[in-house]
Amino acid sequence: MPMWSDKMKSSHSVVPVAQPPRRVPFHVREQVEQELKSLEDMDVIEKVEGVPTPWLSNLVAASKPISPGEVRVCIDMRKANTAIKTEKNVSPTVDDIILTLNGANVFSRLELYKAFHQIELDESSRIMTTFQTHVGLFRYKRLNFGVSAAPILFQNELRQALQGLTGVLNIADDIVCYGKTREKHDFNLRALLQRLQERNLTLNKKKCSFGQSKIQFYGYVFSESGISPDPDKVDATIYRPGSLMISDYLSRHPHARHATNTVDEQYISFITDNTLPDALKLSDVAKATKSDCVLSFVKNAIETNDWKNQKCQSDESFRLYENLNQNQELAVANTDEGYVLLRGTQLCIPETLQKQTVLLSHEGHQGQSKCEGLLREYCWFPHMDKMVEKACKSCIVCRAASPGCTPDPIKPAPLPRDVFSEVSCDFCGPFPDGYLLLVVICDYSRFPIVERVRSTSAETVIPRLESIFSIFGYPDVLRTDNGPPFQSRAFREYAEKSGFKHKRITLLHPQGNAIVERFMAPLQKSVKTAIASGQDYKTALNRYLMNFRSSPQSSTQKAPSELMYNRKVKTKLPSMTFEKQDTDVRDRDSLSKSKNKIYADKNRRAQPSALKIGDRVLLKREQRNKFETVFDPTPGIVIARKGSMLTIKHRGKEITRDGSKFRVVQGSHEPAQTKPADTVFAPRQRSQRKRRPPRRFVNE
Numbered sequence: 001m002p003m004w005s006d007k008m009k010s011s012h013s014v015v016p017v018a019q020p021p022r023r024v025p026f027h028v029r030e031q032v033e034q035e036l037k038s039l040e041d042m043d044v045i046e047k048v049e050g051v052p053t054p055w056l057s058n059l060v061a062a063s064k065p066i067s068p069g070e071v072r073v074c075i076d077m078r079k080a081n082t083a084i085k086t087e088k089n090v091s092p093t094v095d096d097i098i099l100t101l102n103g104a105n106v107f108s109r110l111e112l113y114k115a116f117h118q119i120e121l122d123e124s125s126r127i128m129t130t131f132q133t134h135v136g137l138f139r140y141k142r143l144n145f146g147v148s149a150a151p152i153l154f155q156n157e158l159r160q161a162l163q164g165l166t167g168v169l170n171i172a173d174d175i176v177c178y179g180k181t182r183e184k185h186d187f188n189l190r191a192l193l194q195r196l197q198e199r200n201l202t203l204n205k206k207k208c209s210f211g212q213s214k215i216q217f218y219g220y221v222f223s224e225s226g227i228s229p230d231p232d233k234v235d236a237t238i239y240r241p242g243s244l245m246i247s248d249y250l251s252r253h254p255h256a257r258h259a260t261n262t263v264d265e266q267y268i269s270f271i272t273d274n275t276l277p278d279a280l281k282l283s284d285v286a287k288a289t290k291s292d293c294v295l296s297f298v299k300n301a302i303e304t305n306d307w308k309n310q311k312c313q314s315d316e317s318f319r320l321y322e323n324l325n326q327n328q329e330l331a332v333a334n335t336d337e338g339y340v341l342l343r344g345t346q347l348c349i350p351e352t353l354q355k356q357t358v359l360l361s362h363e364g365h366q367g368q369s370k371c372e373g374l375l376r377e378y379c380w381f382p383h384m385d386k387m388v389e390k391a392c393k394s395c396i397v398c399r400a401a402s403p404g405c406t407p408d409p410i411k412p413a414p415l416p417r418d419v420f421s422e423v424s425c426d427f428c429g430p431f432p433d434g435y436l437l438l439v440v441i442c443d444y445s446r447f448p449i450v451e452r453v454r455s456t457s458a459e460t461v462i463p464r465l466e467s468i469f470s471i472f473g474y475p476d477v478l479r480t481d482n483g484p485p486f487q488s489r490a491f492r493e494y495a496e497k498s499g500f501k502h503k504r505i506t507l508l509h510p511q512g513n514a515i516v517e518r519f520m521a522p523l524q525k526s527v528k529t530a531i532a533s534g535q536d537y538k539t540a541l542n543r544y545l546m547n548f549r550s551s552p553q554s555s556t557q558k559a560p561s562e563l564m565y566n567r568k569v570k571t572k573l574p575s576m577t578f579e580k581q582d583t584d585v586r587d588r589d590s591l592s593k594s595k596n597k598i599y600a601d602k603n604r605r606a607q608p609s610a611l612k613i614g615d616r617v618l619l620k621r622e623q624r625n626k627f628e629t630v631f632d633p634t635p636g637i638v639i640a641r642k643g644s645m646l647t648i649k650h651r652g653k654e655i656t657r658d659g660s661k662f663r664v665v666q667g668s669h670e671p672a673q674t675k676p677a678d679t680v681f682a683p684r685q686r687s688q689r690k691r692r693p694p695r696r697f698v699n700e
Contacts, residue, residue: 014083016054019076020373023345024134028061031071033135039073040138044117048130048137055080057131074146075131081148084128089152092171097218098227100169104178105224106185107215110192112158113204115173116150119143119157161199168192176217185211280353280360286338288350294318295341295350299332301325317351317382346380354381358391365401368392415556416444419564422477424516425465425486427456428523437523437541438464441516442472443479445563446553448519450545452538456483458490469498479503481513522548546571609659611646613638617662619650635665 024032039045060074092100101107112118120142121129129140129147143150155172162168162175167188169176177192179185189210196203209215214223221228289295297310298321307322324330324343331342341348349357357379361371371388392398416422422443429436438451438461449472451464462485469475478500480486486504495502505512523544530540549561550571561569568575600606611617615638618631636650647656 016083017079018053018056019058019079021132022058022060022076024059024061025344028063028071029134031069032059032061032073032133035071035073036133036135036138042117044114044142044144045138045140046126048139053127053130053137055128055130056137057129059131059133075129075140075144077129077144077146077148080128081146084147084149086149087152087156089155091155092169094218094220097169097171097220101176101178101222101227103180104167104222105213106179106182107212107222108177108185108189108210109208109212109215109217110175110177110196111204111207112173112175113202115158116145116154117142118201119154161201162192162195165191165195171218174217176215182211280356282335282340283337285347285350285353286335286340288352289340289348290338292350292352294321295348298330298341299339302330302332320382321348343380346376347378349379349381351381354384354387355391357381358384358387361388362391362395365395365398413443416477419444419447420472420475422479423475424479424513426481426513426516426520427483428520431527439516439519439523440465440468441519442560442564443515445558445560446515446556447549447560447564448523448545450523450541456485458485458488458494461485462491462494465494474498475500477501477503479505479513479516481505481510482507609644609646611638611641611659611662611664613641616665617646617648618665619648619655619657620661620663631663638662 036045040047057080058076060076061071062074064070064072121140126139126141129144131138143154147153151172155170158170158173162170165188167177167179167184169178175192177185177189179188214221214225216230216232219230219233221230294312294315294317297312297318301307301310301322302325307325310318312318321330329343330348333340333342357375358371361374366374368389371392372385375384375388420442423440424443425438425440427436428439431437435452435454436456438453440449440451441447449468451468453460453464478495480502482504485491486502492502510517523541526541526544527537530537546569549564550559550569552559556563559568561567616635617638618633618635620630621628621632623630632650634651636648636655638646639649639654640647644659645656646659646662647654648662
């Protein structure tokens with residue numbers, strides 16, 4: 001019975017990975033099948049049929065050191081673990097254990113039977129444990145080894161299950177029950193066993209010990225006498241010569257080839273006949289293996305189980321083969337053409353054929369990872385990956401056909417010395433309406449200026465730049481690409497005349513003008529979104545520039561407008577205004593205005609207006625001809641006043657003007673209502689005086 005049902009937390013942003021199949025070694029397939037059947041009978045795993053399998057991992061079969069005839073089935077969960085979220089957990093330290101067990105005299109140690117398998121997985125979590133074997137697809141119904149979150153998940157669940165018990169300590173699946181006296185220990189043990197029974201937990205009887213005066217736990221021996229190091233751990237650090245640590249060679253490698261044609265020999269023959277590329281023959285590999293110095297000594301070391309007394313012991317390749325033999329991966333196969341070496345299912349290639357093998361894997365000019373994958377399916381030799389990498393990098397055809405190239409490290413430019421001392425310029429467009437956007441950005445503040453232009457000619461661009469520079473001043477450096485206006489003679493003369501340095505970036509290298517180039521993408525997005533929403537993109541562009549200039553930039557953490565104008569620009573968002581500390585400026589301004597007021601009021605003979613609501617006034621008007629009076633003779637009535645601004649009712653209309661535009665009317669005299677006489681224009685008369693002719697006509 002499962003103890004808990006739990007769900008592994010996973011990240012949905014990680015794309016599921018189905019790993020390519022990995023072959024199970026032939027000599028352990030029978031044990032793997034038995035272990036899979038045993039796990040299926042115990043309801044730990046289940047067959048997967050007719051359902052999608054986005055996650056697919058490989059099975060790894062490892063022999064059990066204590067039981068050589070059995071294998072432990074593990075799953076390579078490295079890809080799936082990238083999507084599993086791991087919880088945080090604080091495990092007890094050695095100091096915590098020593099403090100907890102201090103003063104205890106009686107101990108019992110209990111170990112759970114296949115602890116992880118006692119946690120049942122939620123249906124959605126089982127998908128991530130799907131693995132492939134030579135007999136089909138399976139997935140775990142219980143928590144399995146290899147899951148990155150499994151130890152922490154199990155530790156948390158078990159600690160919660162044992163919470164409230166006295167005299168109990170656990171680390172992972174190891175549980176220690178202790179007490180100062182036998183009676184106290186037995187009381188704690190009964191409570192522990194009762195709790196385990198309630199939670200359907202199963203113990204491994206072979207690894208449990210009860211009522212001991214001392215126990216080995218966490219690398220130490222705890223007893224009524226105190227704490228001491230574990231003798232087994234100390235013994236493991238003692239040096240022993242190689243002659244006293246002989247591996248059981250005969251259990252793994254037959255010394256002589258049997259006369260009968262066994263299944264093992266058939267499998268080895270199948271591997272040696274089918275793991276070579278077409279261009280290499282097995283006889284060539286066997287011949288080269290026999291003449292290869294390193295492989296010859298490796299063969300002798302495997303057969304004699306003596307790796308220390310070989311002549312090429314110092315050779316690096318030989319040491320690599322020695323490390324492989326420690327993991328029981330090497331075997332010698334005798335064929336009709338001679339002997340060859342195998343690493344699992346891979347054929348060990350002699351040094352003289354390694355280059356040719358790499359070139360065969362590179363036929364068709366596939367990439368480095370594909371070549372390595374192809375070789376790993378059939379062959380192995382020391383430093384194989386490095387040779388493949390060197391071969392791929394030295395292939396001129398591959399280098400010429402590959403689209404990518406390695407860029408130089410980025411060289412960040414220092415911030416300019418001041419605002420608008422260095423600016424970048426570029427064009428965005430053209431757009432369907434025939435316009436382009438001329439973009440100028442201050443490299444210091446990232447303040448953008450955008451102008452609509454019809455052409456990229458120097459005759460169009462130079463006046464626009466001159467208009468911008470008239471507001472912000474000429475820069476020290478203007479950085480552009482190699483567009484048409486910036487290569488012209490007129491622009492070169494304009495730069496010399498204006499006194500700024502014109503820098504053009506490397507041809508076809510927009511990263512050299514990165515500040516303005518990076519601004520183009522959001523600028524185009526603003527135009528496109530305005531068009532898509534049916535708005536005028538010119539109006540929308542102004543709104544976008546307002547917000548962009550007011551938003552802090554990631555590099556400076558300041559808004560461009562704040563750096564440019566040394567103040568925060570008011571936007572549509574609500575904000576608090578604070579009084580500016582500029583007393584000296586305000587004092588100078590007030591003094592100057594006071595002097596100007598006294599001088600102007602004296603010269604203009606200004607007097608305070610005494611007009612009030614209800615007064616009758618005349619309105620000053622624009623004279624259209626010489627016959628019109630300065631003031632309209634029809635008076636109006638003052639109906640409102642605000643400061644020096646007056647509003648009057650005049651001829652049925654309300655007119656608002658400054659007080660200086662009115663003249664008060666004393667009394668109630670009304671102008672005579674006479675019909676204006678028709679204007680008669682008399683003919684122009686010439687002067688009747690006698691005129692003298694010019695001198696040049698006197699003598700004629």
